[in-house]
Amino acid sequence: MTTMTKFKYSKRVPADGTDAVGAILKAAADPKIISFAGGLPAPELFPVKEMQAAVDKVFEEHGQEAMQYGAAKGVTALRELILQHVKEKEGVTGALDNVLVTTGSEQVLDLVGKAFVNPGDTVLVEQPTYLCALDVFKSYGAKFVGVAMDEQGMKMDALEDALKAHPETKLVYTVPNFQNPTGRTMAVDRRKKLAELAAKYDVYVLEDNPYGEIRFAGTHVPAVKSFDETGHVFYMSTFSKTLAPGFRLGWVVADEDVINKLTVLKQSADLHTDNLAQYAVVEFLDNNDLDAHVKEISDLYGKRKQLMADGLKKYFPAGVKYTNPEGGMFLWVEVPGVDDTVELFKECLKHNVAFVPGDPFFAGKPQPGAFRLNYSNAKEDQIKVGMKQLGEALQEAVNK
Numbered sequence: 001m002t003t004m005t006k007f008k009y010s011k012r013v014p015a016d017g018t019d020a021v022g023a024i025l026k027a028a029a030d031p032k033i034i035s036f037a038g039g040l041p042a043p044e045l046f047p048v049k050e051m052q053a054a055v056d057k058v059f060e061e062h063g064q065e066a067m068q069y070g071a072a073k074g075v076t077a078l079r080e081l082i083l084q085h086v087k088e089k090e091g092v093t094g095a096l097d098n099v100l101v102t103t104g105s106e107q108v109l110d111l112v113g114k115a116f117v118n119p120g121d122t123v124l125v126e127q128p129t130y131l132c133a134l135d136v137f138k139s140y141g142a143k144f145v146g147v148a149m150d151e152q153g154m155k156m157d158a159l160e161d162a163l164k165a166h167p168e169t170k171l172v173y174t175v176p177n178f179q180n181p182t183g184r185t186m187a188v189d190r191r192k193k194l195a196e197l198a199a200k201y202d203v204y205v206l207e208d209n210p211y212g213e214i215r216f217a218g219t220h221v222p223a224v225k226s227f228d229e230t231g232h233v234f235y236m237s238t239f240s241k242t243l244a245p246g247f248r249l250g251w252v253v254a255d256e257d258v259i260n261k262l263t264v265l266k267q268s269a270d271l272h273t274d275n276l277a278q279y280a281v282v283e284f285l286d287n288n289d290l291d292a293h294v295k296e297i298s299d300l301y302g303k304r305k306q307l308m309a310d311g312l313k314k315y316f317p318a319g320v321k322y323t324n325p326e327g328g329m330f331l332w333v334e335v336p337g338v339d340d341t342v343e344l345f346k347e348c349l350k351h352n353v354a355f356v357p358g359d360p361f362f363a364g365k366p367q368p369g370a371f372r373l374n375y376s377n378a379k380e381d382q383i384k385v386g387m388k389q390l391g392e393a394l395q396e397a398v399n400k
Contacts (some may be wrong), residue, residue, distance in 0.1 A: 178328025285369025311387025
């Protein structure tokens, strides 16, 4: 159905109405294309039978509660398990009133943006950073300042320079573990410094940790939040990468006052997160070994990442740089001499292989020739063939 009506959208809706990333992913979904463009977990590792048993038991024991309206902060048993989990894994301590269960971690981004970002407020982000965070904060009128990174994550001297240059800064957003899109991990001394700078300059840090448990090399690093003594750091994570993205279960751990404000905003958005999914995860965690399941995921992703790294070394042009993640789902490639990464993407499609161009991950001027590769959702034979095809396409582009 079409009309002649000119709709008067709010300023939060992109003026041109385009979805560049959506268009890229749609092109990459062609069955002929080997796609390293998505950010999906490996579906063959979803614990389908175990979760089915958990859901059956929930209906037997908590059917009415699961189907009824629930508390906006989430099911108490799940919040207790989250508290226990973040204390054991990340060194983050708190009480029940410090935890809010959300509809995926994406909702945390939206709630924090709604709660703290006024039009014109400055948000500091890693350069590059998670593109959906940029979209969310932009919708609330944020101005962005990118902070330089190296292989040890966000550079703290650059962050402090940015804080001095922008005293109006409201929020610092970081993905410190196996960052999306680069796969980099922030060093422990920088995490301590980040918590110190947040207190010193009275800015909030939103620590986004969806990938931290998927580690296949190196040593675990405690959360930024574990070094927070003033309540300036908000810690967020999700079950999407360890259990089931379709359940849309995330959470945020923060000062009680912050949690209360976010809860009010959540109530006006969706009342509460899906009760059945919450009860099912509680039941699953009570009867299954999550650590063993996560190790299985990590082992598979580590194998796939190594295959991708081997292909990079074997097939890519000389001078190409790439990150070497110790976990997570992504690595980052930089091809010197390429001016238009989107055009490079189109050329690679002709070779039946796809990636996500780096442009949407930058708050400011994008870095030419940079792109993200995903290894978690590609089978081993696809990685071997796809990296060869991608290398051939890059060789042609560089030689033009």
